[in-house]
Every structure is written in structure tokens, then in C-alpha cells.
Amino acid sequence: MSPFATLLLRDVKLAARSGGSAALALSFFALVATLMPLGIGADLRLLARVAAGVLWVGAVLAALLSLDRLFQGDYEDGSLDLIALAPLPLELTALAKIAAHWFSTGLPLTLLSPLLALMFNLPPTPTLVLFFSLLIGTPAVSAIGAIGASLTLSLKRGGLILPLLILPLLAPAVIFGAGAVSATMDGLGGQGALELLAAFSAAAVLLSPFAAAASVRLNLGG
Amino acid sequence: MNWLFRYANPHEFMRLSGAILPFMVIATALAFAVGLYLGFSVPPDYQQGTTVTLMFIHVPADVVAEMAYGVMAVCSLFSLVWRHPLSDTAARAAAPLGAIFTALGIVTGALWGKPMWGTYWAWDPRLTSFLLLLFLYFGYMALWNAIEDETRAARAAAILALVGVVNIPIIKFSVDWWNTLHQGESIVSGKIAPVYLAPLLIMMLAYVLLFFTLWMVRIRTAILERRATALMQRGAP
Numbered sequence: 001m002s003p004f005a006t007l008l009l010r011d012v013k014l015a016a017r018s019g020g021s022a023a024l025a026l027s028f029f030a031l032v033a034t035l036m037p038l039g040i041g042a043d044l045r046l047l048a049r050v051a052a053g054v055l056w057v058g059a060v061l062a063a064l065l066s067l068d069r070l071f072q073g074d075y076e077d078g079s080l081d082l083i084a085l086a087p088l089p090l091e092l093t094a095l096a097k098i099a100a101h102w103f104s105t106g107l108p109l110t111l112l113s114p115l116l117a118l119m120f121n122l123p124p125t126p127t128l129v130l131f132f133s134l135l136i137g138t139p140a141v142s143a144i145g146a147i148g149a150s151l152t153l154s155l156k157r158g159g160l161i162l163p164l165l166i167l168p169l170l171a172p173a174v175i176f177g178a179g180a181v182s183a184t185m186d187g188l189g190g191q192g193a194l195e196l197l198a199a200f201s202a203a204a205v206l207l208s209p210f211a212a213a214a215s216v217r218l219n220l221g222g
Numbered sequence: 223m224n225w226l227f228r229y230a231n232p233h234e235f236m237r238l239s240g241a242i243l244p245f246m247v248i249a250t251a252l253a254f255a256v257g258l259y260l261g262f263s264v265p266p267d268y269q270q271g272t273t274v275t276l277m278f279i280h281v282p283a284d285v286v287a288e289m290a291y292g293v294m295a296v297c298s299l300f301s302l303v304w305r306h307p308l309s310d311t312a313a314r315a316a317a318p319l320g321a322i323f324t325a326l327g328i329v330t331g332a333l334w335g336k337p338m339w340g341t342y343w344a345w346d347p348r349l350t351s352f353l354l355l356l357f358l359y360f361g362y363m364a365l366w367n368a369i370e371d372e373t374r375a376a377r378a379a380a381i382l383a384l385v386g387v388v389n390i391p392i393i394k395f396s397v398d399w400w401n402t403l404h405q406g407e408s409i410v411s412g413k414i415a416p417v418y419l420a421p422l423l424i425m426m427l428a429y430v431l432l433f434f435t436l437w438m439v440r441i442r443t444a445i446l447e448r449r450a451t452a453l454m455q456r457g458a459p
Contacts, residue, residue: 147385151365151378161368165361165382168354169389172396179400196399200392211385218377 003088004096011100014073021066025105026112028065032058033116044121051120052130052181056174059109059134060167063141066105067166068159070097070149071216084220090213094150098142098208106138126181129190133177133197140173140201143208150215172200230306232445239438246435253428260421276334278421282429283327284348287355290320290433294362295387298380308441310376313383314366315440319433321359328352347401351394358386 001009015021036054037047074080083093113134117127148166152158176197180190261278297313300306331349332342343349365382369375 147381151382152368154374155368158368161361161364164357164364168357168361168393169385171354172389172392175396175400196396200396207388211381215378215381218374218381 003086004092007083007088007093007096008100008103011097012103015066015100015104021069022104022108025062025065026108029058029062029109029112030116032061033119037120048121048123048185051117051122052126052133052178053174054120055113055116055130056134056137056178059106059113059138060141060170060174062109063101063105063138063145064163064166067101067142067145067149068152068162070101070146071153072149072158075153075219080216081220084216090216091209094146094209094212094216095205098139098146098205098212101145102139102142106134106142110134110138122181123185126184126190129184129194130177130181133180133190133194136194136198136201137173137177140197140204141170143201143204144169146212147208147215150212150219153216154219173197176200230304230308232308235308236442236445239442243435243438243442246431246438250428250431250435253424253431257421257424257428261425264417264421273334273337274418276330277418278425280327280330280334281422282426283323283330284352285426286429286433287320287324287327287352289430290316290323291355291358291383291387291390293437294320295383298383301376301380302384307376308445310372310380311444312437312441313380314376315437315444317359317363317366319436319440321356321363323429323433324352324356324359328356345401347394347398350401351397354393354397355390358390362386 033055036050036058040046040050071080074083084090086093088096110131114127114131117130122130144166145162147169148162149158151165152162155161176193180193180197183193184190257278261275264274266274294313294316297309297316300309301313328349331352335344335346335349336342362379362382366375366379369378
């Protein structure tokens with residue numbers, strides 16, 4: 001098995017076995033979706049209108065929960081030093097970590113979203129668009145999140161500052177993701193927004209590993 | 223580049239900036255005096271009445287708010303590539319100024335929005351992207367404060383600033399796209415009359431001068447502070 005795949009598999013296993021970050025993220029996501037109607041009322045027409053926005057924001061926040069541990073665990077027990085010494089370039093290490101984070105949070109959140117959309121009375125076609133927008137967009141959350149995680153990896157309470165660093169940068173993902181659903185509901189077609197979201201996501205996944213690797217390097221005392 | 227790097231030496235910088243500073247202060251005060259006088263003596267706009275005066279304090283604040291991020295990003299690039307400690311100091315000094323100008327732009331925009339749009343806050347693309355810019359400044363400053371080791375903090379903050387610079391145009395674009403999709407908010411657009419143009423340009427100059435003056439003062443303060451700390455650590459009387 002290639003070093004990249006090994007690292008990816010290791011991180012997915014760690015996420016699944018220690019604390020089950022996927023289960024936590026899913027519960028958080030479902031809870032946000034449960035509290036929201038309690039706050040804004042049970043009018044099904046209103047809920048259908050706000051479903052995409054609520055679920056997108058909920059998914060981003062749920063993905064944030066486990067982000068601060070992306071590099072931190074390995075940093076604290078020293079394995080990050082060894083991983084950095086391995087022949088795999090640090091940029092690819094970062095990419096593997098991003099992929100592992102996506103497999104253990106972004107993907108499960110996406111799979112859960114149709115059920116929550118159903119509870120928000122979202123019609124079938126917009127639900128499908130929401131599903132695809134999350135599928136396309138959540139990798140960007142993991143990728144940009146990895147930059148924040150690597151910048152704060154030496155901090156004891158990095159989890160507090162992380163949202164402040166990356167949430168403004170994630171505004172385009174929320175706008176295009178939820179926008180695609182709204183545009184579909186308004187009969188404008190969500191394809192344009194989905195394409196822009198795909199472009200944003202691709203650029204984020206492609207460029208973030210470089211920024212993340214640079215900040216891991218500086219934190220390892222390079 | 224060598225001529226530039228000579229002034230990257232804190233000692234040289236202190237000498238040069240100390241000589242320039244009084245002139246900067248005078249120029250800033252003059253530009254503000256002329257700009258404000260002209261700004262308050264313009265005829266009322268046929269549509270906006272006397273509130274058009276707000277433009278002269280609002281638009282320049284927005285311009286400087288964005289320029290400050292550019293200044294910060296250029297300094298960050300210098301700090302990452304050439305590792306000049308002075309550029310770290312300069313980048314750090316620019317952030318709170320940028321945040322204040324951004325906040326000023328948002329507040330004056332809200333005050334202008336009340337008589338014009340009938341509401342303090344509209345989710346207008348420009349206001350929204352400035353709000354996000356404000357949070358980017360906050361994040362940058364928080365990262366600087368959170369990391370104790372100064373060299374590490376400087377580099378982490380520089381990386382964040384450069385990531386932000388790549389992202390800001392995308393954020394602006396997405397916010398524009400978002401708003402035009404949902405509602406056709408028509409900001410009072412159109413060509414600006416020459417009577418308003420002159421005060422506006424002078425006020426822009428005044429704001430830019432103010433930014434650079436304050437920036438210079440902040441860098442000088444940071445250098446002096448570091449010298450004082452060094453003296454204390456050495457145990458000098």
C-alpha cells in the first residue's frame with residue numbers, strides 16, 4: 001500500500017475508533033437541525049425555505065468540531081515529527097489528512113442530509129441538489145479547515161480560535177451550496193451555483209495542502 | 223531591492239521615519255481640513271439631500287480598509303520570503319488599523335443606509351463582504367495574540383494573511399452573486415458629479431495619509447517597545 005493510502009486509512013480508523021468523531025458530528029448536525037424549528041416555528045412552508053441554509057450552516061459547524069484535532073493528536077504524541085520525516089511530502093500528508101477528515105465527517109454528514117431535509121419539508125428535487133451540493137462542497141470545508149488546524153496546532157485551546165480563522169473563508173461554500181438549492185426552488189436551476197461550488201471546492205482542495213504543509217513545517221520548528 | 227532592505231534595519235527605519243513623521247502629520251491634517259471644508263460646502267444632492275456628505279467619510283474608509291489588507295499581505299509576503307523581522311512588525315501594525323477602518327466603513331455605511339434605504343443594516347453585498355473582512359482582521363489579530371513564540375506567530379499570521387488575500391476576491395464575488403440572485407437591490411449608482419468628485423478624492427488622500435501616518439507610529443512604537451523589553455531583560459537600570 002502506498003504511504004498516502006496508509007496514512008489515509010490510519011486516520012480514518014483513528015477517527016472511527018477513538019471517540020467516533022463521525023458519530024459526534026452527525027449527532028451535532030441532527031441536534032442543530034432539531035433545535036432550529038424549535039426556534040423559528042414549525043411552519044412547514046417556512047422550514048422548506050430555510051432548510052438549505054440551516055443544513056449547510058449546520059454541516060459546516062459540525063465539520064468544525066473535529067477539525068482542531070486534525071494535526072494536534074499527532075503533534076502532541078510526536079508522530080507528526082516522524083510523519084514529517086517520512087518520504088511522503090508534507091503537502092501530500094496534509095492532503096491525506098484532509099481526505100481522512102472528509103471521509104469521517106463530510107461524507108457522513110452528506111449522507112444524513114436527505115433525512116434531515118425530509119424533516120424540513122424540502123421537496124425531492126431540491127433535496128437532491130442539497131445532497132450534491134454537500135457532496136461537492138464539504139471537501140472545501142475539510143481543506144480550508146486544515147489550514148486553520150495546522151496554524152493552531154501548537155495551541156492548547158486552538159479549537160476556540162479556529163472558527164474565527166476559517167468561517168469567513170468558508171462563506172463562498174455556504175453561499176453557493178445553499179444558493180444552488182434556493183435557485184432550484186425558485187425555478188432558476190441550481191446548476192450554475194453547483195458549478196461555482198465545484199470550482200471553489202477544487203481550488204480549495206488543490207491549494208490548501210500547500211498552506212497547511214507550510215504551517216505544519218513552521219510549527220515543527222523548521 | 224537593496225535600497226529597500228537598508229530600511230528594513232530597525233535602526234535605519236527609526237531614523238528615516240522619525241524625519242518623515244512630522245511632515246506626514248502636517249500633510250494629513252491639511253488634507254483633512256481641505257477635504258472636510260469642501261465636503262461640507264457641496265450643494266445638496268437632488269436625491270440624497272445633505273446626507274451626500276456622508277459619502278466623503280464613508281467611501282474613503284472602505285477604500286483604506288481594503289488597502290490595509292493589501293499592505294498587510296505585502297508585508298507578510300516579505301516576511302515569509304525574506305524573513306525580515308521589520309516586515310512582521312509592519313504587518314502586525316497594519317491589522318488593527320485595517321479593522322478600525324473596516325468598522326468605520328460599516329458604521330458610516332449603516333448611518334448612511336438609515337436615511338437612504340430606510341434601514342441601518344441591509345444585506346447589501348458590499349456591507350456583507352466588509353463584515354466578513356472585519357472578521358478576517360479579527361482572526362488575524364487573534365492568531366498573533368494566541369501564539370506565544372513571536373517568530374512562530376509572525377509566520378503563522380503571514381500564512382493566514384496570504385490565504386486571506388487569495389480568498390477575498392472569491393468572497394466578494396460570491397457575496398455579489400448571492401445578493402443579485404435573491405434581490406435586485408439597486409444602490410444609488412450612476413456617474414458622480416464633478417462637484418462631489420474633488421472633495422471625495424481629497425478625502426481619500428486624507429484617509430490614506432492618515433493610515434500611513436498611524437501605521438508608521440505603530441511600527442515605531444513596536445520597535446521602541448521591543449528595545450525597552452530587551453533593556454529590561456538585560457537588567458539595565
